[in-house]
Amino acid sequence: MVSEDKLSGRREFLKHSAFAGGGFSLFGHGTLSIDRKTKIDVLRTKDGVAKRKKVPARWYRHLQQARSKHRKLRTAHSDKPWFTNSYLTQDENQTAGFHRRKIVVEHDLDQLAANSQSDDSHPLPSELNGIAVETADPKERTETGCRNVGEYKNLPGGVSIKGDNIPGSTCCRAEMGGQAYELTAYHVTGCNPNASFEQGGNNLGSLAEGDQDEDWGLINVTNSNYSLTEKVKEPDGERKPIQGWVTRNGVDTYKEEDRYIYQLGRETGQSMGKIQNIDASFASSCAHNGGHNKAIELGNDGAPGDSGGPFYILEDSVDVWMMGITQYNYGYVTGFGCSGAEKQDKTGGIPIWYIANNHGISVP
Incomplete structure (x- = not known):
C-alpha cells in the first residue's frame, strides 16, 4: 500500500507541474516536452507597451529564425534578374500548436530560363534550417x-x-x-x-x-x-x-x-x-x-x-x-x-x- 505522505507528495507535484495546465506535449517516439510560454509585446502607445501576450517559446524562436533566414535569402538573391519579391507567410505545419512560417519567393520564369546556364540560375533550396522555401509567380x-x-x-x-x-x-x-x-x-x-x-x-x-x-x-x-x-x-x-x-x-x-x-x-x-x-x-x-x-x-x-x-x-x-x-x-x-x-x-x-x-x- 502507498503511504498517504507519498500520495500527498505526488498530488503536490501534479498540482504544480505542467501536467496540471496541459503544458506537456508528446512528440516523436514518446519524448516528453514542456511547451513553455514567453511574453511578447503586441500593442504600443507613445508612452510604452500597452499589451503583452503569452505565446509558446518554441514557436517564438522559430519565428525569429524564419525572419533571419528570410533576410539572408533576400540579401543573397534580390539582385538576381529572376528575383521579383519574397515574403513570409503561414505554413500548414505547426510548432507548439502555432502555425510555422515559410518563405515564398516570386520569380520571373522568362528571366530564369534566360539565365539558366549562368551564375544567376535558380539556386534556391527547398528549406533553410527547417524553414520551408517555396516559389510563386510574380504579382503586379x-x-x-x-x-x-x-x-x-x-x-x-x-x-x-x-x-x-x-x-x-x-x-x-x-x-x-x-x-x-x-x-x-x-x-x-x-x-x-x-x-x-x-x-x-x-x-x-x-x-x-x-x-x-x-x-x-x-x-x-x-x-x-x-x-x-x-x-x-x-x-x-x-x-x-x-x-x-x-x-x-x-x-x-x-x-x-x-x-x-x-x-x-x-x-x-x-x-x-x-x-x-x-x-x-x-x-x-x-x-x-x-x-x-x-x-x-x-x-x-x-x-x-x-x-x-x-x-x-x-x-x-x-x-x-x-x-x-x-x-x-x-x-x-x-x-x-x-x-x-x-x-x-x-x-x-x-x-x-x-x-x-x-x-x-x-x-x-
Missing part, C-alpha cells in the same frame, strides 16, 4: 477609396485628400519631434517634395517630412479651419478612437489568431480581410533606392485612391490599433470603386511599427 502590385469623400474640418483617418491633384487618403494623426501631422503615402504627392494637399477644394498644407522609398509622408496642416483628430471615420459616419499601434510581434500574433484587419480609404470605403504575407517588397513610382521590404499584405479589397489610408485591428469593437498605411493593391479584380477605379482583392503597405521604430513617429 499597383499604387492605390469615394464613400469617405468630402470635407472634414476635424480631420480623421481614412478620408479623401489630394496631393498635386492625385487622389489619396489620410491615415491618421501622428507626432514627430513633438509636432502633430497627418500621415499618408508619399506617392500621393506625385513625387513632388514641395507638394501641397487639399480636401474639398480647400488647401490643407504641405509635405513636412517623408521617405520616398518607404512611401510615407507627413502633412503639416496649416489651414486654421482644420484640426487633427485622434480618430478614424468609418463610412457610416462613426468615428472611432486611435489608441496606438501594433508591434512587429503583434502582427505575427494577430495573423496566428486569424484576426480580421479593417482598412479605410476614399475609394472602397471600409473593407475587412486577414493578413496574408509579411515582409513583402514594394517600390512606389517615387522610390529612389528600390523601395522597402517590410510590407504587410492583406486579403482586403483596395483600389487606386485608397493609398495613404489606414489598416488596423479593433479591440473591444471600438478601440483602433493601427497596423499600417495602405500603399498598393494586387490580385483579382472584384469590381469597381465609387469613382470607377478597379478594385482588387488584396492590398499591402508599410507597418506603423517600422516607421515608429526607425523615425521616432508615434500614432496618434
Whole structure:
C-alpha cells in the first residue's frame, strides 16, 4: 500500500507541474516536452507597451529564425534578374500548436530560363534550417477609396485628400519631434517634395517630412479651419478612437489568431480581410533606392485612391490599433470603386511599427 505522505507528495507535484495546465506535449517516439510560454509585446502607445501576450517559446524562436533566414535569402538573391519579391507567410505545419512560417519567393520564369546556364540560375533550396522555401509567380502590385469623400474640418483617418491633384487618403494623426501631422503615402504627392494637399477644394498644407522609398509622408496642416483628430471615420459616419499601434510581434500574433484587419480609404470605403504575407517588397513610382521590404499584405479589397489610408485591428469593437498605411493593391479584380477605379482583392503597405521604430513617429 502507498503511504498517504507519498500520495500527498505526488498530488503536490501534479498540482504544480505542467501536467496540471496541459503544458506537456508528446512528440516523436514518446519524448516528453514542456511547451513553455514567453511574453511578447503586441500593442504600443507613445508612452510604452500597452499589451503583452503569452505565446509558446518554441514557436517564438522559430519565428525569429524564419525572419533571419528570410533576410539572408533576400540579401543573397534580390539582385538576381529572376528575383521579383519574397515574403513570409503561414505554413500548414505547426510548432507548439502555432502555425510555422515559410518563405515564398516570386520569380520571373522568362528571366530564369534566360539565365539558366549562368551564375544567376535558380539556386534556391527547398528549406533553410527547417524553414520551408517555396516559389510563386510574380504579382503586379499597383499604387492605390469615394464613400469617405468630402470635407472634414476635424480631420480623421481614412478620408479623401489630394496631393498635386492625385487622389489619396489620410491615415491618421501622428507626432514627430513633438509636432502633430497627418500621415499618408508619399506617392500621393506625385513625387513632388514641395507638394501641397487639399480636401474639398480647400488647401490643407504641405509635405513636412517623408521617405520616398518607404512611401510615407507627413502633412503639416496649416489651414486654421482644420484640426487633427485622434480618430478614424468609418463610412457610416462613426468615428472611432486611435489608441496606438501594433508591434512587429503583434502582427505575427494577430495573423496566428486569424484576426480580421479593417482598412479605410476614399475609394472602397471600409473593407475587412486577414493578413496574408509579411515582409513583402514594394517600390512606389517615387522610390529612389528600390523601395522597402517590410510590407504587410492583406486579403482586403483596395483600389487606386485608397493609398495613404489606414489598416488596423479593433479591440473591444471600438478601440483602433493601427497596423499600417495602405500603399498598393494586387490580385483579382472584384469590381469597381465609387469613382470607377478597379478594385482588387488584396492590398499591402508599410507597418506603423517600422516607421515608429526607425523615425521616432508615434500614432496618434
